[in-house]
Amino acid sequence: MLEIKNLHASVNGKEILKGINLTVNAGEVHAVMGPNGSGKSTLAQVLAGHPAYEVTAGEVIYDGVDLLSLQPEARAQAGIFLAFQYPVEIPGVSNSYFLKTGLNEIRKSKGLEELDAMQFLKLLKQKMQIVEMDPSFINRPVNEGYSGGEKKRNEILQMAVLEPRLAILDETDSGLDIDALQIVAEGVNKLKTPENASIVVTHYQRLLNYIVPDVVHVLVNGRIVKSGGKELALELEEKGYDFIKDEIAAAEVA
Amino acid sequence: MQEMEELVNKEYKYGFVTDIESDSIPAGLSEDVVRLISEKKGEPPFMLEWRLKAYRHWLTMKEPNWENVTYPPIDYQSMVYYSAPKAPKTINSLDEVDPKLRETYEKLGISLTEQKRMSGVAVDAVFDSVSVATTFKESLSKVGIIFCSFSDAVKEHPELIKKYLGSVVPSTDNYFAALNSAVFSDGSFCYIPKGVRCPMELSTYFRINALNTGQFERTLIVAEEGAYVSYLEGCTAPMRDENQLHAAVVELVAAKDAEIKYSTVQNWYAGDKDGKGGIYNFVTKRGKCAGDNAKISWTQVETGSSITWKYPSVILLGDNSVGEFYSVAVVNNRQQADTGTKMIHIGRNTKSTIISKGISAGRGHNTYRGLVKVGPNAANARNYTQCDSMLLGNQCSANTFPYIEVKNTSSSVEHEASTSKIGEDQLFYCKQRGITGENAISMIVNGFAKAVFKNLPMEFAVEAQKLLGVSLEGSVG
Ligand SMILES: Nc1ncnc2c1ncn2[C@@H]1O[C@H](COP(=O)(O)OP(=O)(O)OP(=O)(O)O)[C@@H](O)[C@H]1O
Numbered sequence: 001m002l003e004i005k006n007l008h009a010s011v012n013g014k015e016i017l018k019g020i021n022l023t024v025n026a027g028e029v030h031a032v033m034g035p036n037g038s039g040k041s042t043l044a045q046v047l048a049g050h051p052a053y054e055v056t057a058g059e060v061i062y063d064g065v066d067l068l069s070l071q072p073e074a075r076a077q078a079g080i081f082l083a084f085q086y087p088v089e090i091p092g093v094s095n096s097y098f099l100k101t102g103l104n105e106i107r108k109s110k111g112l113e114e115l116d117a118m119q120f121l122k123l124l125k126q127k128m129q130i131v132e133m134d135p136s137f138i139n140r141p142v143n144e145g146y147s148g149g150e151k152k153r154n155e156i157l158q159m160a161v162l163e164p165r166l167a168i169l170d171e172t173d174s175g176l177d178i179d180a181l182q183i184v185a186e187g188v189n190k191l192k193t194p195e196n197a198s199i200v201v202t203h204y205q206r207l208l209n210y211i212v213p214d215v216v217h218v219l220v221n222g223r224i225v226k227s228g229g230k231e232l233a234l235e236l237e238e239k240g241y242d243f244i245k246d247e248i249a250a251a252e253v254a
Numbered sequence: 255m256q257e258m259e260e261l262v263n264k265e266y267k268y269g270f271v272t273d274i275e276s277d278s279i280p281a282g283l284s285e286d287v288v289r290l291i292s293e294k295k296g297e298p299p300f301m302l303e304w305r306l307k308a309y310r311h312w313l314t315m316k317e318p319n320w321e322n323v324t325y326p327p328i329d330y331q332s333m334v335y336y337s338a339p340k341a342p343k344t345i346n347s348l349d350e351v352d353p354k355l356r357e358t359y360e361k362l363g364i365s366l367t368e369q370k371r372m373s374g375v376a377v378d379a380v381f382d383s384v385s386v387a388t389t390f391k392e393s394l395s396k397v398g399i400i401f402c403s404f405s406d407a408v409k410e411h412p413e414l415i416k417k418y419l420g421s422v423v424p425s426t427d428n429y430f431a432a433l434n435s436a437v438f439s440d441g442s443f444c445y446i447p448k449g450v451r452c453p454m455e456l457s458t459y460f461r462i463n464a465l466n467t468g469q470f471e472r473t474l475i476v477a478e479e480g481a482y483v484s485y486l487e488g489c490t491a492p493m494r495d496e497n498q499l500h501a502a503v504v505e506l507v508a509a510k511d512a513e514i515k516y517s518t519v520q521n522w523y524a525g526d527k528d529g530k531g532g533i534y535n536f537v538t539k540r541g542k543c544a545g546d547n548a549k550i551s552w553t554q555v556e557t558g559s560s561i562t563w564k565y566p567s568v569i570l571l572g573d574n575s576v577g578e579f580y581s582v583a584v585v586n587n588r589q590q591a592d593t594g595t596k597m598i599h600i601g602r603n604t605k606s607t608i609i610s611k612g613i614s615a616g617r618g619h620n621t622y623r624g625l626v627k628v629g630p631n632a633a634n635a636r637n638y639t640q641c642d643s644m645l646l647g648n649q650c651s652a653n654t655f656p657y658i659e660v661k662n663t664s665s666s667v668e669h670e671a672s673t674s675k676i677g678e679d680q681l682f683y684c685k686q687r688g689i690t691g692e693n694a695i696s697m698i699v700n701g702f703a704k705a706v707f708k709n710l711p712m713e714f715a716v717e718a719q720k721l722l723g724v725s726l727e728g729s730v731g
Pocket residue numbers: 011012016034035036037038039040041042043052085
């Protein structure tokens with residue numbers, strides 16, 4: 001479903017991604033771990049099409065199309081969803097209006113009928129119940145004045161409403177209490193169908209107790225240096241990233 | 255940010271010209287021209303005297319240059335001061351209005367025909383220098399409300415005009431107000447008697463059509479004790495390469511316990527993307543809370559004009575009176591706006607609120623200029639000012655000049671200001687949720703302006719939101 005080949009990207013002239021190779025098949029959950037500043041968010045943003053990042057080499061094929069040639073909104077309409085590490089505030093725009101506009105544009109692009117206000121509200125309320133969000137958030141402005149955890153929960157709500165094909169979660173578990181963590185996990189697990197896939201960026205193996213990844217990747221300094229099964233996450237938690245760095249150093253010497 | 259800099263290429267929707275024969279006087283300004291205008295309008299002598307006094311004073315004045323806008327000198331002698339569509343002398347019913355004019359207003363979304371009028375809104379349609387039609391006149395008069403063109407008011411209600419004309423904006427007030435007082439051609443007059451709540455929105459729709467013609471209209475609204483009225487002003491003009499001057503005066507008088515809500519959706523032609531053409535909108539608007547507990551509230555959405563220069567103000571004379579100013583000013587391409595308000599606290603416990611939202615795009619310059627003045631007797635006066643600017647792109651600018659003069663220790667004046675850039679991050683966040691660029695911009699900008707829009711009458715709030723979207727269309731590549 002997603003094939004990333006030798007992806008290089010820089011921001012303000014500084015190279016951050018230095019040749020990422022990653023294949024995600026439909027039905028899979030991939031976890032991406034790695035030290036601070038290693039480029040995990042950059043990878044997520046590049047996949048979603050943030051204009052600040054310049055792709056200098058490589059390609060990304062999504063469902064047979066050249067993903068990098070699509071505008072960010074076209075990528076969203078094609079089913080790519082990014083739960084932001086730092087969700088953005090939009091003052092004066094209500095959550096429901098924001099999400100309804102997004103959902104309807106996505107539906108329109110697929111030739112589906114747009115939902116009217118009533119239909120949408122019903123859907124929204126139902127999804128809010130699932131992610132255990134207070135109905136007062138329907139009319140609150142997007143992310144403005146939310147607590148850190150509320151912002152993250154709101155990302156999950158948006159994911160639940162938009163039902164993406166490929167969900168990329170960038171540290172959605174950071175700053176969440178245990179209950180919320182389970183909700184995030186449930187959200188991802190619900191999406192787990194043979195047609196969909198997710199990429200979950202996290203620092204904590206804890207989340208992976210709830211979301212069982214098919215593959216765990218370790219990103220260090222702009223490269224995926226190791227991939228493995230879910231046990232890799234446990235090993236990382238136990239030993240820290242240094243053991244991997246040592247491994248790489250050893251390999252480079254040899 | 256490049257995509258945000260590629261601003262506005264959207265055609266101005268109201269830029270058409272109506273081909274209609276008009277009765278114009280030759281260009282130029284002199285005492286004779288003032289006399290001619292008064293004569294054409296068949297005015298009583300008091301009106302001519304008033305005009306001449308204003309004209310003679312204007313001759314002694316200098317065009318102001320303190321505002322933060324630049325434009326080539328205006329040649330007052332090359333302008334036409336009176337232009338009216340040729341029409342039969344008297345019109346007995348709205349259906350007798352020249353079909354071309356009716357069509358013009360129809361195109362602008364304003365229906366003047368008896369059957370298709372906007373329900374719940376009475377309209378006075380001003381075309382170039384004169385009022386061409388006023389709807390719902392009779393039904394309003396049943397509850398004692400006078401709503402008519404200024405020309406009719408001068409003839410039919412001279413005692414009211416004598417009493418209130420110039421009572422808030424004296425004919426000598428400033429350069430453009432003096433010019434207006436000398437040559438104003440028409441406008442709207444509205445009088446709400448004691449205790450009457452106006453049952454519908456009243457509105458004036460200003461349309462400039464003729465070439466090289468200045469538009470100088472006056473609006474006078476009087477709300478007697480306990481009366482209430484909500485008033486809306488809309489404006490458009492054809493697209494022309496020449497700049498045209500619009501120098502209007504609006505006076506509001508609210509007696510004890512009366513309330514006037516005045517909303518403007520200003521969409522004069524703004525000039526093309528290189529700044530060619532467009533309206534110079536130099537307007538004096540002022541309201542007086544003459545009695546205790548009176549309330550005047552100005553709401554404006556300024557999207558058009560090549561230059562906007564206006565400060566709708568409130569004189570808070572009565573005790574406990576309230577003044578409000580809610581403004582959204584958008585500049586794009588080469589537009590310039592210097593706008594804000596003056597809140598003059600004279601009475602005790604007077605309260606004022608100022609919410610200004612400036613949006614700058616393209617190479618636009620947006621200036622907020624506001625004065626809050628609290629006099630020595632205005633015990634416990636309160637003011638709250640919030641002034642936010644939003645920039646789209648890197649070539650536009652926003653300035654804020656708040657002036658505060660307080661001569662009273664028991665009063666409080668609060669000022670908050672912010673400037674934000676419409677973030678690439680905000681835009682990206684919207685797009686990531688599937689929202690296309692132009693919708694995203696308009697959503698973000700409308701969210702920014704929401705605190706003002708919610709003060710507009712419902713139908714117009716929707717209009718204004720759309721307008722904002724259109725004004726900024728093209729801001730996204
Ligand atoms: N817009 C930017 N301008 C300058 N540097 C940037 C920008 N975005 C990212 N970087 C740099 O790129 C590097 C990778 O950042 P990135 O956010 O991808 O790391 P991360 O792996 O997500 O880290 P964390 O675990 O802390 O979230 C960092 O050194 C960061 O400072």
